Amino acid sequence: MSQTPQQQNLASKLRDLPYSAPASPISNTRCIGVIGMGNIGGNIARNLAIHFSRSQHHSKHSIVLWNRTKAKADQIVAAVESKLEKDGGIASVSVANSVEELVKQCDIVITSLANDAAVVDVYEIIIKTLKEDRPSNNRKIIVDTSTVYPTVTGQLDTSVSAIPHTSFVAAPVFGATAVAASAQLIICLAGDYRSKKEIAYLLVPAAGRKVIDLGGNVEKAVSFKLVGNSFIISSIELLAQTQTFADKVGLSRQAFHNFLGELYPAPPLIKYGERILNDDFDGDTGFNINSGLKDVHHIQRLSAQYDCPVPFLDTTGRHIVTARALNAARPEHERHPNLDWSAMVAASRVAAGLDPFNSKNRPAYLVMPEVEE
Numbered sequence: 408m409s410q411t412p413q414q415q416n417l418a419s420k421l422r423d424l425p426y427s428a429p430a431s432p433i434s435n436t437r438c439i440g441v442i443g444m445g446n447i448g449g450n451i452a453r454n455l456a457i458h459f460s461r462s463q464h465h466s467k468h469s470i471v472l473w474n475r476t477k478a479k480a481d482q483i484v485a486a487v488e489s490k491l492e493k494d495g496g497i498a499s500v501s502v503a504n505s506v507e508e509l510v511k512q513c514d515i516v517i518t519s520l521a522n523d524a525a526v527v528d529v530y531e532i533i534i535k536t537l538k539e540d541r542p543s544n545n546r547k548i549i550v551d552t553s554t555v556y557p558t559v560t561g562q563l564d565t566s567v568s569a570i571p572h573t574s575f576v577a578a579p580v581f582g583a584t585a586v587a588a589s590a591q592l593i594i595c596l597a598g599d600y601r602s603k604k605e606i607a608y609l610l611v612p613a614a615g616r617k618v619i620d621l622g623g624n625v626e627k628a629v630s631f632k633l634v635g636n637s638f639i640i641s642s643i644e645l646l647a648q649t650q651t652f653a654d655k656v657g658l659s660r661q662a663f664h665n666f667l668g669e670l671y672p673a674p675p676l677i678k679y680g681e682r683i684l685n686d687d688f689d690g691d692t693g694f695n696i697n698s699g700l701k702d703v704h705h706i707q708r709l710s711a712q713y714d715c716p717v718p719f720l721d722t723t724g725r726h727i728v729t730a731r732a733l734n735a736a737r738p739e740h741e742r743h744p745n746l747d748w749s750a751m752v753a754a755s756r757v758a759a760g761l762d763p764f765n766s767k768n769r770p771a772y773l774v775m776p777e778v779e780e
Contacts, residue, residue: 424611425620426604437468439609440513442506442529444474446691447552447580448519449483450587451614452500456487458590458613460496469499473509477502510536515548515609517578522701523555530563537570548602550576552594554633554698556705557626564598564625574599576606577625579632580615583694585678590614597621597628630709637706640699640748641719643679644726647752650683654766655759660684682749686766693747700727726754733763 441452452472459468472480480502487498503509510516510533518533520526533549549567551560560577567575576598586592592615596603600623607618621627646667653663664684668677682693690696703724710717730753734743743750743764753763762768 424607424618426607426618429601429604429608437515438471438513439468440471440473440503440509440516441519442473442509442516443519443521443525443553444472444476444479444483445519445521446584446694447582447587447592448474448517449479450584450590451517451519451552451592451610453483453487453490454588454590454614455609456483456498456500457490457496460487460491460498469501471501471503471509471513473503473506506532507536511540513547514545515550515606517550518553520551520553521698522553523559526551526553526555526559526563530566534566534570537567537573541571545572546602547573548576548606549573550578550606552578552580554579554636554702554705555629556708557629557633560629561626568599574602575625576602577628578606578610579629581632581635582615583675583678584692587614591616593617593619595619595621595628595631597625598623633702633706633709636702637717637720639675640703640706640723642676643749644719644723644751646676646680646683647726647749647755650680651752651755651759651761654756654761660766679749682747683752684766686764688743688747688750688764690743690745690747693749696727696731696746696748696750699748699751700724700731703727723751726751729754729757730763733757737764 439455441448441455443449444452452470456470459470472483474480484500484502487500491498503512506529516533518526518529520529530551537547537549549563551563564575564577567573576596579595580587581593581595582591590612592610594607594610594615594617596607596618597620603620611618619631621631649667650660650663654660661684664680667680682688687693703720706717706720707724710720727748730746730750733753734746734750750764756766757763
């Protein structure tokens, strides 16, 4: 019997996983907890709930959510129920009243948190709960998808793995909000091999499209994420400077964007180029600029630790801070409440005498040079 395109796509993604299929984790009844309903965690939770509801093999899995602001978790549950009411399927998804309740109830706990401080705070509760309510012979797997400094991840691994029948997997992800929503995340995995294998088959294709295995040292996974982010951040800065240059010279911004898409047809570059082109700096649909600055600081710290200068990041960091300052200085009704990190272009625009956030607004004092035919 021939396969449908969807079945072929699924088979292709599973073939690409760097592990053999687990013996029987998928067919067993599991309770999966997700802590943190931000742009990434919320979409992972939503996609897991919808995916498992549609698969006969996954139909017994249940999803439990927790967020510091409970309303966000309730919104995810409502979104899942609305989607399944329209498309068919029954999901077992609920909201826990506390981190402790979720940890006691779930076999697998996935965390997706904004910064190092949030991760440390939540993991203090997770570890305390695991020690007080030790898992039985059924293993618990704790998975962190957050982008933090590597030594923080190393400390989490040491503390979690010391608890009997419990393992830790570092799983930072690549992909902004739209990528997470469409279950196209690239997932970096490091930690216990058996646990990594189970998490890989849990998350692909439900929440991601590809897994990169980075061995047993969990610090390598977040180091990989930071080095990868250094390339992404630097690419956005390069887009910002060259788009501004084209604008000031008097070239068609759309034509230059199209040229870059032909020359470097990488989806993230095209997407960030479109954001700059269209002045689309909404962080709710992209990547929050404050999180971007946090990552820049982590990358700079990591580069200093290994005596490997990354000078491009110095410029990028300054431009992110400049963009935040320029936004804060605007009248309240004109401020972006949540900037995307592509707004770093504001620094290049101001340096060139252009409006920081509105490329269509050309000040009277700015005389564009004539372009020779």
